[in-house]
Amino acid sequence: MSCASLIRRALVSLGAVAVACAPATAFARVTALVGGNVVDLSGKAPIRDAVLLVDGDRIVAVGPAATTPVPADAEIVQMRGKWLAPGLMNMHVHLGLNLPGAGRLYNESREAKALRMLDNAQKSLQSGVTTIRLTGEDGGIDFAVKKAIDGGTFDGPRIHTAGESLVPTGGHGKLEVDGPAAFAKGVREQAKRGATWIKLGISGGISDTHGDIAASPFTDAEMKTAIEVAHRNGLKVTGHTGSPQASEYALEQGIDCFEHGYWFTPELLQKMKAKGTWYVPTIVVSQKGALEFYRKIGSPPWYLERQASVGKVHWETLKSAIKAGVNIALGSDQYPFEPNEGTTATVREAELYAEAGMSSAQALRAATIEPARMLGVDKEVGDLKPGYLADIIALDADPAQDIRALRSISFVMKGGKTVRDDAVR
Numbered sequence: 076m077s078c079a080s081l082i083r084r085a086l087v088s089l090g091a092v093a094v095a096c097a098p099a100t101a102f103a104r105v106t107a108l109v110g111g112n113v114v115d116l117s118g119k120a121p122i123r124d125a126v127l128l129v130d131g132d133r134i135v136a137v138g139p140a141a142t143t144p145v146p147a148d149a150e151i152v153q154m155r156g157k158w159l160a161p162g163l164m165n166m167h168v169h170l171g172l173n174l175p176g177a178g179r180l181y182n183e184s185r186e187a188k189a190l191r192m193l194d195n196a197q198k199s200l201q202s203g204v205t206t207i208r209l210t211g212e213d214g215g216i217d218f219a220v221k222k223a224i225d226g227g228t229f230d231g232p233r234i235h236t237a238g239e240s241l242v243p244t245g246g247h248g249k250l251e252v253d254g255p256a257a258f259a260k261g262v263r264e265q266a267k268r269g270a271t272w273i274k275l276g277i278s279g280g281i282s283d284t285h286g287d288i289a290a291s292p293f294t295d296a297e298m299k300t301a302i303e304v305a306h307r308n309g310l311k312v313t314g315h316t317g318s319p320q321a322s323e324y325a326l327e328q329g330i331d332c333f334e335h336g337y338w339f340t341p342e343l344l345q346k347m348k349a350k351g352t353w354y355v356p357t358i359v360v361s362q363k364g365a366l367e368f369y370r371k372i373g374s375p376p377w378y379l380e381r382q383a384s385v386g387k388v389h390w391e392t393l394k395s396a397i398k399a400g401v402n403i404a405l406g407s408d409q410y411p412f413e414p415n416e417g418t419t420a421t422v423r424e425a426e427l428y429a430e431a432g433m434s435s436a437q438a439l440r441a442a443t444i445e446p447a448r449m450l451g452v453d454k455e456v457g458d459l460k461p462g463y464l465a466d467i468i469a470l471d472a473d474p475a476q477d478i479r480a481l482r483s484i485s486f487v488m489k490g491g492k493t494v495r496d497d498a499v500r
């Protein structure tokens with residue numbers, strides 16, 4: 076039973092007034108979002124003039140106003156003319172991102188970094204992103220940030236994290252380990268800290284100062300062991316990849332997901348489709364919208380050249396992956412709220428999926444229920460149905476008809492708590 080219902084029951088039975096029930100006292104009343112339209116992710120018609128009831132942190136009812144009664148004591152939030160959609164989910168985020176050129180961040184203290192990461196988490200939530208997956212952070216700060224948010228000390232998105240990314244010495248990642256035994260230990264260390272994913276840098280990266288993006292530095296034994304140990308601990312594994320060869324072997328070893336995929340062959344995409352392997356494109360990082368950001372942080376010419384060189388082939392890979400029907404979950408690799416072509420990196424990423432061949436409805440799914448499926452939490456978040464956590468955004472139009480509607484986010488609720496409301500009420 077929810078805290079709100081407990082309070083109501085207590086009030087009825089005791090005639091009492093003061094009942095403390097921390098920490099949910101802020102949600103003592105049912106909240107009713109009324110008059111808006113609720114988007115449908117399964118291809119059905121949206122619910123127009125809807126009532127959506129939130130009790131505690133969950134949605135308890137969604138339906139047309141005519142058949143969905145609003146409790147007399149409910150707090151009413153008027154949503155006339157708005158479209159309600161699930162909170163967005165961004166599956167490739169580094170809260171502590173520090174790319175070449177971001178000189179001001181070198182020698183950043185651990186304490187300063189923790190504050191910057193928390194600030195970035197809060198800005199992510201404000202931008203409408205209610206769940207993020209972290210794909211490589213430093214020194215365990217991500218676990219502290221997650222704990223502070225989960226405990227209610229600070230507002231922020233729901234965080235799933237891979238902890239530190241593992242890589243052979245000199246590879247694209249943070250925690251350098253060599254040999255199968257060291258990989259096993261590295262994976263176990265992340266699991267011990269609370270990671271639910273493992274991130275492996277299985278090929279080179281754009282931001283590396285040496286080596287080829289298509290390099291495949293893992294030995295077979297290292298890759299096999301890392302994936303096996305992660306799976307034995309109930310963790311999923313994702314690989315940063317720009318190398319068909321490295322991807323091929325990781326796929327054979329049962330990797331669950333690939334990041335970026337700058338170069339995927341048609342054969343590899345077919346295998347991914349057959350196995351249900353996930354693809355998180357991060358297409359924004361190689362397209363022109365990201366230049367704005369790279370210039371802002373003063374990225375050096377060699378970095379801009381590497382970015383431009385992968386942009387074209389990355390775009391072709393995304394189009395082929397969509398055509399092949401590969402599972403795609405949205406991830407930006409820029410801060411979720413980072414300005415990109417007049418909107419945020421998260422929204423731009425979804426728009427680019429539509430430009431590359433998805434319908435708007437598919438792109439919306441890639442930003443909501445598909446990441447939830449990938450994380451294994453699709454009965455909790457990613458949709459607006461009774462029983463789901465109340466992670467909700469409000470827009471000016473139906474994003475399932477035109478994904479660009481995501482540019483108009485004006486309201487954000489996470490777990491029943493309104494964290495942003497631009498409307499003058």
Ligand SMILES: [Zn+2]
Nearest residue numbers: 167169210408
């Ligand atoms: Zn990344």
